[in-house]
Amino acid sequence: MLELNAAFFAVAAPAVMFAGISKGGFGSGAAFASATILALILEPGQALGIMLPLLMLIDAASLRPYWRKWSWPDARVLILGGVPGVALGALFYRAADADLLRLLIGGIALGFVGWQLAQRNGLIRPFAQRLPGWAGMLSGIVTGFTSFVSHAGGPPAAVYLLSQRLTKTGYQGTTVLVFWVLNIAKFVPYAFLGMFTVQTALADLALAPFALAGTWIGVRAHRVVPEPLFFAITYVLLGLTGSKLIWDALA
Numbered sequence: 293m294l295e296l297n298a299a300f301f302a303v304a305a306p307a308v309m310f311a312g313i314s315k316g317g318f319g320s321g322a323a324f325a326s327a328t329i330l331a332l333i334l335e336p337g338q339a340l341g342i343m344l345p346l347l348m349l350i351d352a353a354s355l356r357p358y359w360r361k362w363s364w365p366d367a368r369v370l371i372l373g374g375v376p377g378v379a380l381g382a383l384f385y386r387a388a389d390a391d392l393l394r395l396l397i398g399g400i401a402l403g404f405v406g407w408q409l410a411q412r413n414g415l416i417r418p419f420a421q422r423l424p425g426w427a428g429m430l431s432g433i434v435t436g437f438t439s440f441v442s443h444a445g446g447p448p449a450a451v452y453l454l455s456q457r458l459t460k461t462g463y464q465g466t467t468v469l470v471f472w473v474l475n476i477a478k479f480v481p482y483a484f485l486g487m488f489t490v491q492t493a494l495a496d497l498a499l500a501p502f503a504l505a506g507t508w509i510g511v512r513a514h515r516v517v518p519e520p521l522f523f524a525i526t527y528v529l530l531g532l533t534g535s536k537l538i539w540d541a542l543a
Contacts, residue, residue, distance in 0.1 A: 294338055294491040296498060303333050308346055308499045312506020314446075315350045315471070316357075317464065317514035323347070324444035328398070331537060336442075341487030343443055344478060345496045346503045351472040353507040362465035366456050369425055370449055370466075373432020374474045380433070381440025382481040391541040398537030400438060404447040405527045405534070423455040439474055440481070446471075464514060 294300075311326035330339035410416040423431075431452035439445030449470060453463055482488060 294334065294489075294495065296491070296495055300333065300495075301498070304330060304342075304495070304499055305502045308343075308502045309506035309509075311343070311347065312350050312353075312503045312508075313510040313513065315347070315468070316354050316507035316510025317512070317517070318510065323350075323446055324400070324442060327443040328534060328537065332540075337485075337487050338492065340441075340443060341482060341489070341492045342495050342499070344475060344482055344487075345493075346499055347443060347471070348475045348479070349500060349503050350507050351468065351475055353504055354468045354511065355472060357511045358461070358465035358468045360465075361461050362469045363456065363458055363462050366428065366453060366458070367466045367469045369428035370432040370435060370452065370470045371473050373429040374436035374439070374445070374470065375477050377433040377436020377438075378440050378474060378477045378481070379436075381437045381478075382485070384437070385441055385481075385485060395538055395541040396441060398534040398541065400442055400444045400447070400534075402531065402534040402538070404444075405531045407447070408527060421455075422457065423452055427455075428452045435470070436474055436477075439471070440478055445474060461514070 307326040307329040310329075311323045314323040314325075327339050327343045330342060334342070407416070431448050434448040435445040438448060446467070449467060453466060458466065
């Protein structure tokens with residue numbers, strides 16, 4: 293039973309604001325930390341059900357600042373692959389139990405951190421050439437799948453977009469457009485799976501101001517905050533929460 297008490301808001305409010313900051317200013321790559329954090333105190337299905345309407349609200353609030361600043365060819369490729377990926381995620385979710393989802397979310401979190409650290413330490417070389425369209429489609433499928441099962445579509449989308457050498461704002465605008473479409477595509481399957489309840493709706497209403505405040509901060513921080521500092525904090529947070537989820541799943 294979901295209880296909207298002080299302990300819930302102590303965890304959920306900062307997590308939702310963090311999602312708004314990430315999606316509003318830093319390309320969505322770290323936004324899935326919010327679902328990971330919520331999964332520490334809730335069933336994974338509840339955490340995903342609460343976050344989706346809030347992510348859609350953040351998407352809507354982010355569209356205007358980045359309107360037409362996206363790269364449409366790159367966004368189109370990711371969306372064309374992402375929608376089938378969402379369908380695959382829906383099929384997988386029906387066969388998964390809570391511990392399997394915890395293990396998957398935790399593994400994605402640690403995998404993302406490991407990928408970033410490997411790049412920073414020179415163990416993985418950045419792409420020398422732009423990835424072709426078929427690679428973008430494949431990335432889109434993985435983006436849609438991971439977005440459905442854990443709201444973690446940012447990292448696979450980033451793999452493709454970073455190879456396209458977009459400007460910072462072009463990259464940000466493209467992620468806003470892609471996840472605006474994919475999150476809409478996820479809504480109906482989530483509803484059929486019973487992930488929205490009266491309790492999750494009440495939680496969303498209470499957390500909406502934090503989502504909008506985070507988006508407002510993120511849009512403005514996009515211009516002034518050093519990305520290395522922001523993502524360094526993100527990696528530590530994801531590493532800790534991902535490890536805890538895996539521990540809980542295996543215990």
